[in-house]
Amino acid sequence: MVECANYDKGENKLMIAQRNDFTYQLLMDAGIKKGLRVLDVGCGSGEVTFLAAEIVGSTGEVIGFDSNETAIAAARDSAVKNQFANTKFIIAEIDKLPQDLGRFDAIVGRRVLMYQPDAVFSIKSLLPYLKTKGLVVFQESDSMGSFKDVDLMPLHTQVQTWIWNTVAKEGGNIHMGMNLYSVFKQAGLTISQIRAEAVLQTLETGSDLAWVVQMMLPRIIKLGVVNQKEIEIDTLEERLNSERQNANTVFVRDMAFGIWATIH
Ligand SMILES: C[S@@+](CC[C@H](N)C(=O)[O-])C[C@H]1O[C@@H](n2cnc3c(N)ncnc32)[C@H](O)[C@@H]1O
Numbered sequence: 001m002v003e004c005a006n007y008d009k010g011e012n013k014l015m016i017a018q019r020n021d022f023t024y025q026l027l028m029d030a031g032i033k034k035g036l037r038v039l040d041v042g043c044g045s046g047e048v049t050f051l052a053a054e055i056v057g058s059t060g061e062v063i064g065f066d067s068n069e070t071a072i073a074a075a076r077d078s079a080v081k082n083q084f085a086n087t088k089f090i091i092a093e094i095d096k097l098p099q100d101l102g103r104f105d106a107i108v109g110r111r112v113l114m115y116q117p118d119a120v121f122s123i124k125s126l127l128p129y130l131k132t133k134g135l136v137v138f139q140e141s142d143s144m145g146s147f148k149d150v151d152l153m154p155l156h157t158q159v160q161t162w163i164w165n166t167v168a169k170e171g172g173n174i175h176m177g178m179n180l181y182s183v184f185k186q187a188g189l190t191i192s193q194i195r196a197e198a199v200l201q202t203l204e205t206g207s208d209l210a211w212v213v214q215m216m217l218p219r220i221i222k223l224g225v226v227n228q229k230e231i232e233i234d235t236l237e238e239r240l241n242s243e244r245q246n247a248n249t250v251f252v253r254d255m256a257f258g259i260w261a262t263i264h
Contacts, residue, residue: 042110
């Protein structure tokens, strides 16, 4: 089962906003608009589903699906709390979707292809659910290690490496962002646009690194990426804050890639 940090509360709000700003703009630029019927692949707790639901409005519909029951329960709770009547959430696997879902104007997803053993196969298995000339829109991250300013941000760099090494050891593709173009091509899609943006962490934005490490701690330890003593979780946040305060530079957390395409 793929873990997803945002099932839990307590994440840095600015980090969420930064992530969702990119996603919202991607959905808008790709052509998601009022009245469309959208499928959100690996929706987790529904962040992308709700962004799409805002855009399609009451005349549209967004169905989110995920294989993780806890995530779907959280998404359904949020939908009720925030009165998203135009959303529906189902528990399902990408390649085992119910036959009676109907067809969609757009299929969207964020940070889910990176966890598929064969992303081309996953995309292809979704295409029967897309209307003719329908849209396929995905956002994926890339660890992009070469951007790290190791000398000025050694602790940030170290912590980021622990996180990506854990994801990689679990079988996640930490370069899915860069791979998106080729995955879409191999799936036979006509690419409209691909874009990327560096995700920066500064004194002003704060950082989600300590929070993510806290969430992933059992997995990090179990996989032997680093031992508990070296992590020093109780002081990690404080040490990261102090590094950002003194470094007088930005930390490149990773790169967010966005792509959209159509089928003929
Ligand atoms: C990193 S989370 C991203 C969640 C959400 N898309 C977001 O951006 O907030 C990845 C999600 O994909 C789901 N997932 C991974 N592989 C899946 C599959 N084959 N079928 C359905 N869901 C899957 C996981 O359960 C997890 O909730």
